[in-house]
Amino acid sequence: MNVDWSESKVRQDVREWLRANWNPNAKLIDWRNTLVDSGWGMPAWPSRWFGVDLPPGLVPVVLEEFNRFGAVGVARTGIRLLAAETLLAHGTDEQRERFLRRILTGEEIxxxxxxxxxxxxxxxxxxxxxxxxxxxxxxxxxxxxxxxxxxxxxxxxxxxxxxxxxxxxxxxxxxxxxxxxxxxxxxxxxxxxxxxxxxxxxxxxxxxxxxxxxxxxxxxxxxxxxxxxxxxxxxxLTGQGLNRRSDGSIYEEEAKESALLTEPYTWYPQRAGRVDLAVDRALATKSIEDHATRQELSRLLMMSKCAEWTASRARAAQQQGQSQGPEGSLGKLANSQIAKQALKVHTMTSGMESMLAGEDGPLDGLIAEILLSVPAISIAGGTDEIQKNIIAERVLGMEKEPRLDSGPFRDVRRN
Amino acid sequence: MEFAFTDEQNQLRETVAQFLESRCPIAETRNQIRSTNGHDQDVWRSLVRDLGLGGIHAPVEQGGAGLSYVETCIVLEEMGRALYSGPFLSSNVLSVNALMCCEGANTATFLTDVVSGDSKATLAFIERNAKWNLQEFECSANNGSLSGEKTFVFDGPSADLLIIAARSNISDRYGLYAVEANSAGIDYVALDSIDLTRRLSTIRFDSVKAIELGAIDESKYQAFLDLAVVALANEMIGGAQRMLDSAVEYASTRVQFGRTIGSLQAIKHKCAELLLDVELAKSACYRAAEAMDHEDLNRSQLASIAKAMASDVFVRAALDCIQVHGGIGFTWENDTHLWYRRAKSSEVYLGDSSFHRERYLQELGV
Incomplete structure (x- = not known):
């Protein structure tokens, strides 16, 4: 189907469709099936497969309209959309037929x-x-x-x-x-x-x-x-805020679904070091008066600001048509350094209290949870060392290390 | 707010980079180290007159380009990369800033002369023991006669015009004063500086005829310092980028153990970490440059972030560059030490990173 999409046409079509179909008291599964059939659940997908072939640049318009109505979208939690995109790109029609719909409706995890x-x-x-x-x-x-x-x-x-x-x-x-x-x-x-x-x-x-x-x-x-x-x-990954325009039973069903799959991520903010707590902690513990703590706190706040601005520069470069490449590795490395610096600052501000966890610990154990979660950030999703290899080889163009694993896998040394 | 340079700004950067590459390559800068003034007068004149960079952010009425501080900082970044040794920072940025914040009747003429390149100016404000707080100044002007001592003056002996911050004859009031460099009662003492590409001197004034440019108060002075710090920080990240490029280039050609040393993770990781820190510092410097034209933003906070980040990263980049070069990196013949010297010198000028980390917290109100 060749449609000449414009922003106003998309907005109008979505609006009309939602006006006719959105019902906050429908059963979640029924609503999602209707949505999947309409193509507005994954509008950038091909119309043959539950989409409307919408140019990706116009997808935010659809989301805006859904948000305006407070309409629930397709299921997005967990890795379901990675599965869907992979099957869309590489799967057989039989596989797409069998799985795509139930990924989007949330029936299968x-x-x-x-x-x-x-x-x-x-x-x-x-x-x-x-x-x-x-x-x-x-x-x-x-x-x-x-x-x-x-x-x-x-x-x-x-x-x-x-x-x-x-x-x-x-x-x-x-x-x-x-x-x-x-x-x-x-x-x-x-x-x-x-x-x-x-x-x-x-x-x-x-x-x-x-x-x-x-x-x-x-x-x-x-x-x-x-x-x-x-x-x-x-x-x-941690879900998206939905604008609830009205009460409706569908929201409770949706909240249950997302609670189940976002539960593993409750400690992720602590993994990133909770920079947001640093100044308040320094004030609350009076360590703000300590010269050494002030230096480390200031260093942390500066790193965090600079990382934000660097991400914004990368986004701007992307908008100007430069492809997003290994900048992701730079951002990941920055987050890792910020978390490690936050670890240091939280330890300095809490002092000997840092020895305590659970209800005995500062902020009911939140500080202990930070101290025990930060080590993950430089490992999960690709270690800092791997990110540095990527940056050095792909951004700086430095030579790859000679490989010892290029022959038949049977003969390669392994664990 | 997303930050990106415009096509015109990128073009300006390109033009300046090419000019510096052809007119003052590092071999030429090495020659200038032994010259009287430390720079080639023709190159500076060409920058000002041919490229029109005499007053990038100065008003068009005074012959300036009427652009923003961002453009000024782009040019400085390229000069830092090339280790340009001429009086662009001292005359065409810092002096222009000082003249632009004065309302005195004569200011416009001085500004026009500096912007056109008819006159080379420099600022004298820091005093003995590296005191740069307004209240600590001892140098004073009384009825058009200036006396005292200023030090850490950039490009002093080659300047035609000295702009001096001093006490006025009313107590607790300060002003900016202009002095012709060849006036009677001025004594220059050249200082032996670690940075071979930036001349430093102490200047003594003994009842020297001075023209008052305008009054300055604490807030005006802080605004001037913020502009100076941001200019320097942008120059510094150019140097840091050059050190990173140089380290990567050498690591990609130097062979040991039958492979380039750049294929070793010990070297690779050092360079990758440096790239991250250079990018973070650049973001701070660009953001600060942009903020200098916007009164609503907290300029002092942004200036301090920029200087703290730039100070740390430039020194580290130069040290890493020496390290990656190995033995050759410690020789006089290798150029790396020239940037390292600039890095060490700029690191502490108007506050090192610790100073600016503390200042940032104070500006935040904590």
Missing amino acids: WCQLFSEPGSGSDLAGVTTRAEQQGGVWIVNGQKVWTTSAHHADFGLLLARTNWDVPKHQGMTYFVIDMRQGGVDVQPLRQMNGYASFNQVFFTNATIPLNMRVDDEGNGWRVAMTTLMYERRAANA
Whole structure:
């Protein structure tokens, strides 16, 4: 369908459609099905697949109108949209038919099965194996750092299918049914006490042949698509504020859905160091009078401001048509340094009280939670060291390190 | 508020960069170190007259380009990158700033002369023991006669016009005064400076004939200091960027153990960390430059962030650059030390990073 979209036409069409269809007392599933059929749930998607082929630049207009009405959108929590975008880009029509609608309606929950105990920074070193036997794929191995695996219906699985070619060429991407006997999900407890992630063990788990995504050996390429969308979505993970225009039963249903999947992220602000608390803490503890504390506090506030401005410069460059590339790595590295500096400042302002946690600790344990969560920020989503490699090689153009893993994967040294 | 340079601003940067590259490459700057004035008079004149940079943010009525402080800072950043040794900062930025904040009857003429390049000016305001607080000044003017001592004066002996901040004959009042450089009663003492590309001197005044340009109070003086600090900070990040570029370039060509040293993570990570800090400091400097034209923003806060960030990153960039070069980086022949000297000198001028971190908190009201 070729439509000549303009901002006013989009606005008018969405408005008319919402006026005719939005009902805050509908059942969430019924509303979402109506929405998915209309194409306004994922307007930038192709009209063949629940979209209206809207130019991406006009999507914010649609969101504005939804917000004006207080209308609930498609399900967005967790990694479901990464799954959807990956299937849209690489899946078969059969897979799209089977999964896309139920991803958007929120009926089915997804998880991402990439990292392994033996392959963290070196994601392409996965050793979970999938072998074709008797008309199915048989999966054995272990995945780790899997968010929401215990709720998930389906998983995006990266597994090794060929050990005789170089590592990047021997992986295949699958959709695996998580609700089967060969899949064992165990919580993984972190050093800060939370268990926000899982370990997933596969023992002769099975995958039907038609659940392979893209060709055998193409897994790395497909995984890159997923990771690209993951980076884009990184800032939106914790859900979006919805403008409630009126009361309605649909909002309670939606809140329940989002509570389930945002629960693992409650400590994420602490992971980033809670710069917002620093000045108040310094005042409350009177450490603001200490010269050394003042210096570190000031340093923290400056770093934080400068990081904001640098992100704004990167956005402006993007708007001028320069592509968003490794600037993401710079931002990630900046956040990591800011969190470490905040750790230092919170320790200085709390002094010996920093020894205490829980109800005995400063701010009912919030300071302790910061001190115990910050170490994650320089590891999760790519370690600082990997970010520095990316910056040095892609921004500064420095030579890559010679590789020791270029031969057949079978012969490569591994854990 | 998103920050991006306009096409015109990018073009200005390009023009200045090309000019400096062709007219004062570092080999030429090295020659100038041994010259009397420390810079090539023709190059400076060409910057002012051919490129029209004599008063970038000065009003058009006085011959200026009537642009904003952002353009001035763009030019300074390129000069910092090239380690330009001429009196652009002292005459065409700091002196222009001082003249622009005066309402005296003669000011317009002085400004016109400085902007056109007919006159080279410099500022004398800091006093012995690096005192730059207004209340600490001892130098004073009485009925058109100025006496006292000023130090840390940039490009002193080559200036035609000295602009001096001093006590006026009314107690607790201060003013800016203009003195012709060849007036009787002026004594120049050249100082041996760590930065070989910026001349420093002490100037003694003994009943020197001075023209009052206008009164200054604390808030006017702070505004002037903010402008000076932001100008310097922008010059410094140009230097920091040059040090990063130089380190990366050397690391990408120097081979040890059968590979470029840039392929080693120890070197790579050092450069990546430096790039981050240079970018953070640039953001602070650009934001501060922009704020100088907007009275509503807290300019002192932004100026202090810019100077603190620039001071730390320039010194670190120069140190890292020396380190990446290894032994050759510590030789006189290698150019890196010339920027390191500038970095160390600019680091402390009008307050080091600790000073500005403290000032920032005070400006925030905590």
